[in-house]
Amino acid sequence: MRWEGQRESENVEDRRSGGGGGGGFGIGGRGIGIGTIVVALIGWGVFGINPLTTIGVLSGGGGQPVQQQGPAHAPPANDKNAAFVSTVLASTEDVWSQIFQQAGQRYPAPKLVLYRGATPTACGTGQSAMGPFYCPGDQKVYLDMDFFDTMTRQLGAPGEFARAYVVAHEVGHHVQNLEGITGKVDAMRGRISAAQQNALSVRLELQADCYAGIWANKSQQAKQWLDAGDIESAINAAQQIGDDTLQKRSQGYAVPDSFTHGSSAQRVRWFTQGFKTGSVQACDTFNAQGL
Template sequence: MRWEGNRESDNVEDRRSGGGGGGGLGGRTIGIGTVVIALIGWGVFGINPLTTIGLLSGGGAPQVQQGPAQHPPQDDRQAAFVSTVLASTEDVWTQIFRQGGAQYQLPKLVLFRGTTPTACGMGQSAMGPFYCPGDRKVYLDMDFFDTMSRQLGAPGEFARAYVIAHEVGHHVQTLLGATGKVDAMRGRVSQREQNALSVRLELQADCYAGIWARHSQQAKNWLDQSDIESAINAAQQIGDDTLQRQQTGTVRPDAFTHGTSAQRVRWFSMGLKQGSVQACDTFSANSL
């Protein structure tokens, strides 16, 4: 992925040096084993951190005051990569919204270590990357990139870019109203039905990540075939069925919240091929 030299976003907030970070919550530390268990148990990319946060912390999150937002240091190459990918999503979605007669509202991306306060509760590294609709921010502990390579079998820079684009996809869903509609169903349908809605929301975010990949490639020509393959491999490695099979040896479709490996690959590929929001209507699709 030829990303160096491209515009970097100013909407990256660096909390890694303090102000809500740390290695645990309530006196507990978080090791790599906890991260992997959390990823397998609740999925890799959470659309609504409230449930996961409650399970991890045992209750509501404390109110923590943040200091002034800090930008990443200029010599941090990994932060520069994240900022460059975020800038590309800004460019792509601004153009798509403009074509639809709307204005795209830019999200913030927060870099943190360990824990950090969010409008959705106390975020933790063990949750993996996530988007909080309450403050319209993407949260990322970049140690997760090592987890992708070493634990999940999903290496590659474009695989990491796919992760960011997926979370930005959840921001797009918030702006377009899909997230609110799904959240409004909580408590009104069974857990199984709620899981099914969650799958459709997650697959749509995968499709939106594919849209970004297509449009960013048209604008920058910064990818080759191996990059696309690394993103498809990442989507495959974090399917619910693959993660369940690795952890327990069995697959429980009624517990799926993010979709199977095949479904995640299919919808990312759909966005990549079609490049339109209309093609990503997972909620109207008879078959996922």
């Protein structure tokens, strides 16, 4: 992926105390092993709604006030990983601004917050173990970049474009929030069964995968910045974080009624759908007869 030298977004907020990269994958608290608990939490929260929003603070309602972090600042200029996500975020801004403009609308871009360990959000306290997530209450994407190491070392999903897919998926949730889709799904909570709510969550997540595919399509048209194997790395990431794959990895078997993000095959299908068509209309998972 030939991203260096491209525009970087100004909508990146660096809350990391030390500024630069860092190794390891924290779980918020102390002394908790990075075993099945991480896989279970990833299966619940990665690439989509984090556990906090799932339990009822999705649209900021009932969420905790955002604690003051001090003045927000941009990542240091010599931080290559931060430059990468800033460049990907800038590309999502370009793509979705154009799509919204074509529909006669303005696209208010989200902020992307880089943090370590834990951080306050409008959806409660975000923690690294949740994986990357989007909070509708403050319209920010939260990312502990140590998760990229977890993708490579534990989930078998290496590659820069796999990481770009992570960012694009979370931005997809922002688009859903702007469209009012997230609020409609949240409004159903408590009115339908847990299995039905999970099914709605799956459709929400698969649509965000499809929106990530749209971004891949449009950004490639504009920049021609993908190398051979880049799309395959994103597809592999989608396979590795399917609910069935994660559940089998953590407990040895899958429970379809408990899926909240979709199976590996479904996630691959909808990312591919977005990439092949570049069409928002083609990403209507809510009216699709089959997923």
